Amino acid sequence: MDSSQRVRAIVSFIQAVDAGSFAAAGRVLGLTSAAISKNVASLEKSLGVRLMNRTTRSLTLTSEGEGFLRQARIALEALDSAVDMIAARRAVPSGKVRISTSAAFGNDHLLPALPALLARYPALSIEVDFDDRIVDIVKEGYDIVIRGGSIADSALVSRPVCKLNAVLIASPEYLEAHGTPKKPSDLNNHRLIARRFLGGRVSPWIFKAADGALTTLDPTDVAVLTLSGPEALVQAARDHVGIAQVGVHLAWEHLRNGSLKVLLHEQHQPGSYEMVMQYPHRALMAPRGQVTVDHLLAAFSGDENLHVTIESLGAYAV
Structure with a gap:
């Protein structure tokens, strides 16, 4: 042949x-x-x-x-x-770029980065799907996906965006009414807000003892509310419902304005997840995709809400 x-x-x-x-x-x-x-x-x-x-x-x-x-x-x-x-040697980057990302990250971080991209490359058009499910990037025709975690796939390039450090939060009003937990076991006597992923898995809470031993808490054991959307957990905590575990980038603005506080800062483990940008392996990436990837990575690197250090959270801990 x-x-x-x-x-x-x-x-x-x-x-x-x-x-x-x-x-x-x-x-x-x-x-x-x-x-x-x-x-x-x-x-x-x-x-x-x-x-x-x-x-x-x-x-x-x-x-x-x-x-x-x-x-x-x-x-x-x-x-x-x-x-x-x-x-591309005869024309500026043009055409449609299809992006899939979660609603929370898309609204808070992706959308603010797009106006400058479109102003710089007016021949581009961007289509964004806010979808929390894991998509098949090739079969469904996406150019870029932005997701929490690192999905193993030999057909995809993964570019790190930021670490997804987790933090325990509650409102000052909730803490005044119910008290402040001083150790992980105290959480069993509190109103907890759990997160259940779309696949059914519940996000565990992990703590490190003074001797280095790790303990895991399943918040659904005593949860008063279980939600799938990460932004909904932040809102529930701000509404004084209880204690939640969320990504620092989602809570940062509310920590700074005082509407939320960090709990068990020294004992709670932030996890090892990260936000990644993924796209198919290509010997030569289309110009429309390449300029979009480059622009977004630069924009995300300058987004301070995505790069809050664990050490800096001590100022907001109780």
């Missing part, structure tokens, strides 16, 4: 997977169902493995097919980017 045949076969394979059938892939590519089937069969023969199992009603990828599909998409992205690079 020569290079041109291989490319046609790979395109047929990817389109068949995306469309769900050889017939549907043929309609998209302007080929017959038989031609798509022949191309995929030739590709499998040249590779010496079966990429998909066929029935009259469905196509199912084999494990080899799933791995090949991932790498094939990267290869086609590289070809598209090569074309974009040539075009």
Whole structure:
């Protein structure tokens, strides 16, 4: 199989997977169902493995097919980017950049960074989805995702944005009414606000004793309120409902204005999570994507709310 045949076969394979059938892939590519089937069969023969199992009603990828599909998409992205690079020599970065991020981070940190980007590159258009679920960046057609945590995926580049240090917070009014916990065990007698992630997992609270031993508290054991949105936890704490664990970047403004206080500062562990920006591996990234990544990373690095040190929180502790 020569290079041109291989490319046609790979395109047929990817389109068949995306469309769900050889017939549907043929309609998209302007080929017959038989031609798509022949191309995929030739590709499998040249590779010496079966990429998909066929029935009259469905196509199912084999494990080899799933791995090949991932790498094939990267290869086609590289070809598209090569074309974009040539075009970029004659034009400024242009086109749509699709971004997925959480509602909290998007509203507080991404949106404020976009006006300067659009002013600098007026031919760009930005589409942002505020979605707390984990998206399939390649299959769903996103250029960039910004998420808490580091998602292991060999097809994605991860660029660190900031550490996601956690902190325990409560309002002064709540503490005046219910008292201030002095040790982790005191929390069992308080009104706690828990966070449950969309997948069902509850965010634990971790503490370090003087001897270095770690203890974990499941806040749902005594929680009076369980929420999925991190910004909602901050609001509930500000409304004097109880004690919550949130990311420092979400609470920083309210700590500075005195509407929230830090609890158990010396004992509570901030965790090891981080916010990352992710995008597909590309030999040559499209100019529209590259300037967006560069601009956002620079904007986030200068956003003081994202880089509050644990040491500085001592001034707001009770």
